Amino acid sequence: MTTAIGADTARKPATMAQALGRALRDAMAADPSVHVLGEDVGTLGGVFRITDGLAKEFGEDRCTDTPLAEAGILGTAVGMAMYGLRPVVEMQFDAFAYPSFEQLISHVSRMRNRTRGAMPMPITVRVPYGGGIGGVEHHSDSSEIYYMATPGLHVVAPATVADAYGLLRAAIASDDPVIFLEPKRLYWSKADWSADAPEQVPPIGRAVVRRPATGGRRSATLISYGPSVPVCLEAAEAARAEGWDLEVVDLRSLVPFDDDTVCASVRRTGRAVVVHEATGFGGPGGEIAARVTERCFHHLEAPVLRVAGFDIPYPPPMLERHHLPGVDRVLDAVARLQWESEWTEGSAV
Amino acid sequence: MTVLEQPGAYRPTPPPGWQPRVEAAPLLPDAEPYRLLGTAAAADISPDLLIRLHRELVRGRRYNAQATALTRQGRLAVYPSSTGQEACQVAAGLVLEDRDWLFPSYRDTLAAVARGLDPVDALTLLRGDWHSGYDPHEHRVAPLCTPLATQLPHAVGLAHAARLKGDDVVALALVGDGGTSEGDFHEALNFAAVWRAPVVFLVQNNGFAISVPLAKQTAAPSLAHKAVGYGMPGRLVDGNDVAAVHQVLAEAVRRARGGGGPTLVEAVTYRIEAHTNADDATRYRPDSEVEAWQAHDPIALLEDAMRDRRLLDDEGVRAARESAERLAADLRTRMHQDAVLDPMELFEHVYADRTSQLREQAAQLRAELDAEADDSGKGE
Ligand SMILES: Cc1ncc(C[n+]2csc(CCOP(=O)(O)OP(=O)(O)O)c2C)c(N)n1
Numbered sequence: 260m261t262t263a264i265g266a267d268t269a270r271k272p273a274t275m276a277q278a279l280g281r282a283l284r285d286a287m288a289a290d291p292s293v294h295v296l297g298e299d300v301g302t303l304g305g306v307f308r309i310t311d312g313l314a315k316e317f318g319e320d321r322c323t324d325t326p327l328a329e330a331g332i333l334g335t336a337v338g339m340a341m342y343g344l345r346p347v348v349e350m351q352f353d354a355f356a357y358p359s360f361e362q363l364i365s366h367v368s369r370m371r372n373r374t375r376g377a378m379p380m381p382i383t384v385r386v387p388y389g390g391g392i393g394g395v396e397h398h399s400d401s402s403e404i405y406y407m408a409t410p411g412l413h414v415v416a417p418a419t420v421a422d423a424y425g426l427l428r429a430a431i432a433s434d435d436p437v438i439f440l441e442p443k444r445l446y447w448s449k450a451d452w453s454a455d456a457p458e459q460v461p462p463i464g465r466a467v468v469r470r471p472a473t474g475g476r477r478s479a480t481l482i483s484y485g486p487s488v489p490v491c492l493e494a495a496e497a498a499r500a501e502g503w504d505l506e507v508v509d510l511r512s513l514v515p516f517d518d519d520t521v522c523a524s525v526r527r528t529g530r531a532v533v534v535h536e537a538t539g540f541g542g543p544g545g546e547i548a549a550r551v552t553e554r555c556f557h558h559l560e561a562p563v564l565r566v567a568g569f570d571i572p573y574p575p576p577m578l579e580r581h582h583l584p585g586v587d588r589v590l591d592a593v594a595r596l597q598w599e600s601e602w603t604e605g606s607a608v
Numbered sequence: 609m610t611v612l613e614q615p616g617a618y619r620p621t622p623p624p625g626w627q628p629r630v631e632a633a634p635l636l637p638d639a640e641p642y643r644l645l646g647t648a649a650a651a652d653i654s655p656d657l658l659i660r661l662h663r664e665l666v667r668g669r670r671y672n673a674q675a676t677a678l679t680r681q682g683r684l685a686v687y688p689s690s691t692g693q694e695a696c697q698v699a700a701g702l703v704l705e706d707r708d709w710l711f712p713s714y715r716d717t718l719a720a721v722a723r724g725l726d727p728v729d730a731l732t733l734l735r736g737d738w739h740s741g742y743d744p745h746e747h748r749v750a751p752l753c754t755p756l757a758t759q760l761p762h763a764v765g766l767a768h769a770a771r772l773k774g775d776d777v778v779a780l781a782l783v784g785d786g787g788t789s790e791g792d793f794h795e796a797l798n799f800a801a802v803w804r805a806p807v808v809f810l811v812q813n814n815g816f817a818i819s820v821p822l823a824k825q826t827a828a829p830s831l832a833h834k835a836v837g838y839g840m841p842g843r844l845v846d847g848n849d850v851a852a853v854h855q856v857l858a859e860a861v862r863r864a865r866g867g868g869g870p871t872l873v874e875a876v877t878y879r880i881e882a883h884t885n886a887d888d889a890t891r892y893r894p895d896s897e898v899e900a901w902q903a904h905d906p907i908a909l910l911e912d913a914m915r916d917r918r919l920l921d922d923e924g925v926r927a928a929r930e931s932a933e934r935l936a937a938d939l940r941t942r943m944h945q946d947a948v949l950d951p952m953e954l955f956e957h958v959y960a961d962r963t964s965q966l967r968e969q970a971a972q973l974r975a976e977l978d979a980e981a982d983d984s985g986k987g988e
Contacts, residue, residue, distance in 0.1 A: 294772075320772050326802055331761050331795030338765020341750070342773070346765075361792070365755045366762070372957040373739035373751055379960065410958055434960040464963065515963035 275423045276446040279309045279385075282427035283347065287317050293431055294339065295322040296332060297349030297385075305349055307387060307446055329359035336382050337366050345381045347431055353388040354397035360405070367436045368411030383430045383437045388416075389486045389536050390583055391444035393576040400573055401537035406438040407513050407546070413463055414513040416440040418488035420450035422511060425460020433463060442486035466510045466517035470495050472528050475504030479530035479596050482521060482547055484510040487534045487584060494589035503593055504528075513543060521547070522554045529560040530596045534584055539567030561596045630839055637832035637844040641876045644852035645913040653851050655919050661698055661850045662914060663928045665907050668694040668718045670932035671727065672881075674939050675717070675734075679885040683943045685736045688715040692880030695850035695906035696782075696812045698722050703857040704780055709748040711763040711781040713756070715812075719782060720749045727935065728942045737947045757787040760796030760809065767805040767864070778806045778864045780857070786817020788831050797872065801838040806864035808857060809872045812847060814879035819892040835872035847877030848906040851913070878904075951977060 272278040287293045295313055297305070301324035304311030313322035325332050329350060336346035350356035356363075363384070371379045390399035406414045413435055417423040423441070430437035470492055472478045481491040488509045495505035508524050510517065525531045531551050533544035544565035551563050566584045574582045644650050672691040678684040690697050693715075701722025704710060712720050717730045724747050732741025733752050740751035750766075753759035763781035770777035787793055788811055800807045811831050815822060828834055835842030845856045853875050860871035878901035882889035889898075914920035955962060955970040962970065 326795070326798050328795040328798065330792055331764075331799045334758065334761025334792060334795065335765030335768060335799050338762035338767070338779075339769040340765075341744070341762065342766045342769035342777075344769045344772075358791070361755065361758060362761070365758055370751075371959070374744055374957075375738055375740070375953070376957045377740075377743040377745060378751075413959075515959075516965065518964060 271450060272420065272424065273450055274446065275417070275420045275441075275448050275450075276307060276309055278420045278424040278450070279427055279441060280311055280313075282424045282431075283310060283313060284316065286347070286428055286431040287313065287321060290345065290431075291321075292343060293321070293345045293347060295347045295349065296325050296336065297323075298325060298327055298332075298351050300324060300349050306351055307443065309385070309441075310349065329356060330362050333359040333362040333367065333382075333384065337362060337370065337380065340370075340380050340382050341378060345383075345431060347383045347385065350384060350386045352394070352398045353386055353400040353402050356384070356386050356402065359384075363406075363412070363436075364409050368409045371435070372411060379434045380436045381431075381434045383427070383433075383439055385427075385439045385441060387443040387446075388440045389442050389444060390573060390579050391486060391536075393579070395576065396573070399576075399579065401535070401568065403438075403440060403513055403535075403537055404541065404543055406440075407543060411436065412514060413437040414440065415463055415511065416442060416485035416513065417511065418442065418445065418469075418483075418485055418509050420448065422460055422509075426463065426511065429460065429463050437463065440485060444486050445489070448489070464512050464515040464517060466508050466512070466520035468506060468520065468524060469509045470505070470507040472504045472506035472524075475502070477502055477597065478504040478506065478528040479532060479593060480506045480508055480521075480524040480528045481532050481534055481589065481593075482508045482510065482524075482551075483534040484513065485535075487536060490584065490586055491534050491589060494586045494593070497586060498590060498593055501590075501594075503597075505593065516547075516550070518550060518554060521551060525551050525555045526558045529558055531555075531559070531563045532566055532589065532592045532596065533563065534566045534589055536568050536583055538570045539565050540570045542567050564592045564595060566592045632836055635836045635839070635841045637830060637835070637842040637874070641844045641846040642852050642856060643846045643849050644855055645849045645909050650851060650913050651917065653855075655917070657854070658851065658910070658914055658917075658919055659924075660702060661854065662907075662910055662920065662924075663931060664698040664702065664722050665694050665850060665910060666925075666928040667932040667935050668698055668722065669907060670929075670936045671718060671721060671939065674936040675731065676881065676885060678735075678940075678943050681944075684731060684734050686884050686886060687731075687734055688884045689879075689881040690715055690718050692901060692906070693812055693814055693847065693877045694718060695853050695910075696810065696847050696875045696877055699850055699853035699857055700780060700782060700810055703854055703861055704748075704778065707748070707775070707777050708861070709750065709763070709766055709777065709779045711750045711759040711766075711779060712752050713759060713782055713784065713787070714752050714754050715784065716782045717752065720747070720752070723747055723749055725749055727939050731943070732947075735943070735947070737949065738953075757783050757790035757792040757796070759783075760787075760792055761799065763807050763809075764796050764800045764803070764805050764870075767800075767807045768803050771806055776806075776865050778808065778861050780808045780810060780861065782810050782812065784817060785811060785813040785815070785822050785831060786820065786825055787811075788834065789817075789825055797834070797838045797840070797870070800870035801840045804867070804869035806867075807870045808860040808864055809870065810857065811872070811874045812877055813874055814847075814877050816879060816883070816892070818883045818887065819889075821892075830874055832872060832874035838872075840870045840872055843871060843873045845873060845875050847875030848901075848904050848909060850906055850910055877906075 300310040301314040548563035697718035701719040729741035763779040767779040832842035
């Protein structure tokens, strides 16, 4: 199944924030069991205005301002799902989802399993995540590893406007709980429909090659997701001047993980760099590098490298540009791959 | 109508005009736990109800004894007994309509069994078999919940969803005195009151959270008093008086079903056995305290009241005990059969569709199982 935005160009949302709002609206219109709940999602339309207009159009019973309590929001969503509804929960910011972790880990993620399939949890948890917007403390965390480490959850992070729409529709339609990580610094990114074409988004769990390598001799794959994808695309452009032919894989979904697309790319290019904002130690990049190494060892001409945030609590906004992996840091990593490749020149399999 | 126009909507106003949102007095619990058995009002309780309650109490006590014995025989990994608390369990199990939902914790197997769950299915969690041995939808009993108080918001969400769908369904959620200190207890009560969700919360105050007495758990006048802070009525009831617990719960259920919102009921009872078979209760409480509570036994209280009304004689007691023995014998027989579990099912219910990673891991386990089978075949 693929999710179409629709041929009507006038309906095309211009920004990622609008695309997410449109996805919620269309999902609610298509299925009366879809309910949105969270803090300030009603009258205000959410602090990022993603839910703008939903309460007006569908009523406060379907787009509900809850008391200020994340465990309560997710815990009541569990009960609503038990009774056949499809709750879409908004967590106001990444670091404010933590009070709900008990419900998420002890119940949402494993209710299907503990009831042997009798009680699926079709809950979507939308989490505006990541840095780069100058947010003060507790407004910029990248918490994906906590979610990834919990069996039973899907973990999704769109990087383009079309994916934001399509993946959110797919998440809401999924009978499993989906942690939907919204890269908040891309909220205002504009749609580039020519780049996003075809406007079809496959089901959750498929990565996509955003920028193919063209077969140059010094090639490598940049593996990324969410807010780091545009960074990688920019780095790939810049690296051309250095004679590098970089392929960019956008994972789109961390769980399930698309080993096939990732490994096919790495086998083509022979080198890989994983790029993300989350901290490196114990972070998603370690898992990804290990998977790639296990599956593509004989195709690798250099160790899989990671470009990640530093292993520090998210820094104050005036310093965040030093923490967030940017184009230069990606290019530095790519340069290190070169050293490895010269050293092994001629010995490639 | 916007929020600001709603009559009675809470808005901070300058102190001179300040008034409480709602009258606190009607929400306050009685000073003493409500009792019914042994009072004049007991004459009005339907004989059929008393006979049902009695039968379930006696069966419940036997069930607890049998399950505890099964832990000694290694058939159950653990059993948190509700001996002494049977009145709360039975009243909770019998008070609901079929369409209503029960949200039990790990100690509430008896309530689930009284509601109609197969006694063996109710124990799979505790024997180390599949976590929930039953389909929750069948008897509308949520899976027994181990993390404290986390089932309470589920009850609120379900009741809220039912009301949104236009169904007159009520959820009854059980929690212990220790569980009332958890954040989820607070959040659930708050959501329930704000949403006027058709939920009833029953706190079984059995004196202890493992070893910690109530005095170290809360400084509130009673747990029922906590209701006032949320804007719902609190009711205090003698948790060993099965008729009183049933009546108070029935009133709360009626109120919820009629759109009157949630109620918090505190049943004052006592845990006669240790926390579980793994606990040593002599470390934290004197025998004399247990004996004092045994003198206030829920079964004896009910039997005395029924004999007064000539609703029970020796023959009636014997019949109830026989029914209980049959239950215990059936439980023994079936629990002594080894559970047959399919290891391949480990991968079946993680997601609606297996991920490629889980497919790989399932193949690995399949190969290991095949190799094991081959090896044991060679050994013969
Ligand atoms: C969140 C959480 N913390 C700790 C425990 C461990 N634990 C199991 S039972 C228990 C005591 C609970 O006491 P109470 O709520 O009074 O219920 P009771 O066992 O007396 O029925 C504790 C601390 C748990 N199950 N869940």
